[in-house]
Amino acid sequence: MNRLKKNVSLHGAVALLAALGMSAVAHAQTGPIKIGVLAPVTGPLATPGKDMVEGWKLFWEQAGHTAGGRKVEYVIADTTCNPDQALTQARRLVHQEKVHFLVGPLCGHEGPAVAQVSKETGVPLVMDAAGADTITKWSRTPSVVRTAVSASQIGHPWGEYMYKELGLRNVTFIGQDYTWGHEVTLGAVRSFTALGGKVAKMIWNPIGTKDYGPTIAGIPEDTDGVSAVVVGADRVRLFEAWFNFGMDRKKKIYGGYWLHQDVLPQMDDRAIGLIGNSLNYAAGLQTPENIAFTTAFAKAYKRLPSWFGESAYTAGLWTKAAIDSINGKVEDRDAFLKAMRTVSVKAPRGPLKLDAYDNPIQNVYVSKIQKIKHPVLGDILTNVPVKTYEGVSQFWTFDPKDFLARGPYKR
Amino acid sequence: MDRGRLALSLIALAAALALPFVAGPFWTGLATQMYIFGLLALSVDLLLGHAGLFSLTHASFFAVSAYTVAILQVRYAVPTTLAAPAGILAGTLLAAVFGISVRTRGVYFILITIALGYVVWGVAHRWSSFTGGDNGVTNVPFPAIGGVGITSHTQYYYLVLAVILLCALGYRVLIRSPFGLGLRGIKASETRMQSLGYRTSAHLYAAFVLSGALASLAGVLYVYYNRFVNPVASSFPISVEAALMAIVGGSGTIIGPFLGAGVVLGLRNWVSSFFEMHHAIMGAVFIATVLWAPDGLVGIAARLRARFSRPKEPGP
Known part of the structure; x- marks a missing residue:
């Protein structure tokens, strides 16, 4: 053994x-x-x-x-x-x-x-x-x-990306309801709203949520984009529910922390082209x-x-x-x-x-799911960076003292 | 107590006292955990083994007491002399509220206790501005009374040992008292006890609150050992494990829950260091217990004793 x-x-x-x-x-x-x-x-x-x-x-x-x-x-x-x-x-x-x-x-x-x-x-x-x-x-x-x-270290650039690069103004945030999920999501909310973005709705789901139907039904009509921060098996459930409800034809969903490399083998070509993550690593780098x-x-x-x-x-x-x-x-x-x-x-x-x-001070990569030809593995889905935020600090552009005085992100 | 059992108890006590000198800090720590979770299992067994009620909410009292101590000590710098009793009090008060579940029996009792347990877990998990959410409360100091405080895990081991010995003695008195016998009577036949004039619901309610108090004491010992607490302490698996510890060790006995705690914690912490599928072994142990040793380790020991000892002459 x-x-x-x-x-x-x-x-x-x-x-x-x-x-x-x-x-x-x-x-x-x-x-x-x-x-x-x-x-x-x-x-x-x-x-x-x-x-x-x-x-x-x-x-x-x-x-x-x-x-x-x-x-x-x-x-x-x-x-x-x-x-x-x-x-x-x-x-x-x-x-x-x-x-x-x-x-x-x-x-x-x-x-x-x-x-x-x-x-x-x-x-x-x-x-x-x-x-x-x-x-x-x-x-x-x-x-x-x-x-x-740090959790919010990847959230801050994500908020800015949604506002500046995706041109979103009224976003619905789907977040996993535990500390990591709160900190990533609320980090993004903070930088997004600081630029003038509006939160259409916050939807929190506990880890292990079996049914994403109510979540999807709760997305407001006037929202112009959905941000997803989900972990574990919930990643697949949200993905399946999104397509089963035909949401792919109605709204755009973007993964702040969603389609990681370890879950991609359980997904199919529908994932191609989705923004998968805003993370300090992308396997397709x-x-x-x-x-x-x-x-x-x-x-x-x-x-x-x-x-x-x-x-x-x-x-x-x-x-x-x-x-x-x-x-x-x-x-x-x-x-x-x-x-x-x-x-x-x-x-x-x-x-x-x-x-x-x-x-660590490090790069944060916003990545898109693409099918690539890998020299060892052949055709495979992976995260390919589309935008690199270089040398991101855990305090983003905020002053560390103010950040610390403000206290942790809590829902 | 006959002479053989007295000798055995003394040997066990000597071994427990010598442990920190013989084994390293890891084993001492594991033994401390065994005592603490053994005490929690003992509290569950007061209902399970004596009154026949299967409670799955004891992690609630355990955790509420642990959280109370942690929050008082860390955030408000309340000394141990006040924080520890406050912890026990908070857990016991919760037990006094949850005690309403003794109005139900059988599977309904199990279901309502599961539900109550989830309420407490939900509060610990979601009310993060107060409980710290997933991160819990950290940096709990060692207990100290006045200027005298515990400074090492070895010292804490002896403190826990002393506390559980006192609890075991108290428990022994309790289960042999008319109250304890009354509980046994209810387990055997509640209707008969009622026809004899006992108010069985009041009896069970008292047992539930007492058992909650004991679980709260275990929670206090736990938080000073771990030095942090988070929602896992209040979670359903802790309640289940406490009941399993009692069953594996020998329900209805005093030493059984502690032995069971040793088996469960030993399997998890020691076996996992060299065998990846340790959960499977744990499962096999539980299945074997249910099939072949329904009275647990204590039951096995009693059976062996009965087989090898001479049948005694009937007394005068």
């Missing part, structure tokens, strides 16, 4: 030996670097969890399981998308497995739980997916850095880094990565850059955190650097 523990793989062995040879004198008595990875391997978000684990694995296989001249080992713990379990597993990784730092978790509400463990033990936490705004705004922890994205990454990912796992896969891969890239810059001395937690905060990374999703509040 999968022991969920990765040691040296064969194709990384050569690089490893070379690296060990070089640093054998310097680190003769140090053992391997141990990293604890918290991911929902089972449970409601097991599919993104799988992407996360595999993106992470891919990076370290490519890197030959070495960083800073030391061997790198990692232990993957299953959080099942439950904060209690995430907390216990984080404590297990710290106390039993004696990891040098933690990576994860994925589910938004697990974030504060794991940050708690980082706070009480001092073990650094690299948040590579959980997006709660508050982690890098109102409740920051000195030992926590985020390499992924044509940069050398992303082409190399998506090709390797496709070869290894026979599919394209979603943003969770890219995010975990980049967390690997980022932590390796930090470890390299301190010559593998991860035992010095302050030095490691300082390195995480100062290195800049050229990730598949673009250039990255942390702001003064430990959240």
Whole structure:
């Protein structure tokens, strides 16, 4: 059975030996670097969890399981998308497995739980997916850095895009009714209304809404566009309901956070041409880094990565850059955190650097669903960027102090 | 209590006291969780094992008490000496309201408790300006009385151990009291108890509130251990798990719910570290319990004991 523990793989062995040879004198008595990875391997978000684990694995296989001249080992713990379990597993990784730092978790509400463990033990936490705004705004922890994205960071450009590029003035917002959904949707509402746009209606649906009929029936007649922020299985349900009700002939729907790569295999050609996402990653991005990454990912796992896969891969890239810059001395937690905060990374999703509040400044891509000919996978639906907002801060164009004084987005 | 059981209890107590020195912080933490969820399971079992009522709303009392403590301590800097009793009080008051569900029996009781549980979950989840929504309330400090406070999880382990031992003793007195026997009587035949002149509804209502108070106490212990609380604590699966813990360990006993909590938490947290399909094992354990060990682990132990011990001479 999968022991969920990765040691040296064969194709990384050569690089490893070379690296060990070089640093054998310097680190003769140090053992391997141990990293604890918290991911929902089972449970409601097991599919993104799988992407996360595999993106992470891919990076370290490519890197030959070495960083800073030391061997790198990692232990993957299953959080099942439950904060209690995430907390216990984080404590297990710290106390039993004696990891040098933690990576994860994925589910938004697990974030504060794991940050708690980082706070009480001092073990650094690299948040590579959980997006709660508050982690890098109102409740920051000195030992926590985020390499992924804050929820509203992708919402702000989306509001501006709808107003300026799509020319919308009266938008109905469909949002998923939980913290991430609130923060993405209300971030977009804020930048959209700041420009003079009007909210025709807000429709909130809890995660796991079975029937999107009432939602669609509730869209006002005079609205000139619909913005969708939906997650999990709801993404497919909204998609199906939209076409089944014939809405595609009446209104335009745009995905602020909707048609991610992991859900596209469940959709068909009706999706082509829809705006799918406003996100810090799009699998169809044509940069050398992303082409190399998506090709390797496709070869290894026979599919394209979603943003969770890219995010975990980049967390690997980022932590390796930090470890390299301190010559593998991860035992010095302050030095490691300082390195995480100062290195800049050229990730598949673009250039990255942390702001003064430990959240990455990064590009946000508005993407359209297209069918492309992929060299490995053949014909496949993917997100192709149509507009790039470069170097977006989690505070958008607002002053950080005012933003923080204003408080979190709440419905 | 006969000599064998006394010896066994003393050994168990010694093992519990020695645990933090023998095992690492992870196992100590897991044992703390086992005690806390065991206490929650015990509170559910007061209704399930003694009165025959299957409640699926106990996560509500657990969570309301945890939220009360967390909000008072974090936002209003209220000391533990006031926050902890306030938590228990809030949970118990809620139980006094939810106690109206004892007007129903059987499947209706189960359904109404599920519905009530969802109301509390909905409030915790949706009233985000007060409860913090999905993010919950974080940064709960360790408990402290005056200037003396808990500073480590090991110390907290002993505190929880002391509390659950006191609860277990109190529970023992309660179930052997006329009140406890009355509950058993209702479970066996409510109509007969009524014809004997008992006001069974009042009896069950009191049991429901007491059980809610015990669940609230578990909630207080939980929030100081986790140091945060979010809507998951009030969710339906927690109520179900508490009942399953009681059943797996041995419903109607005191040690059973704690053993059951150990099995469930152990499977989830330890087995998941090396076996991906740990949920399947959990399912298999529940099925096996229902089919072959309806009295749980305690039932198995009793059966083995009966098989291997000599039949005793009848007493004088």
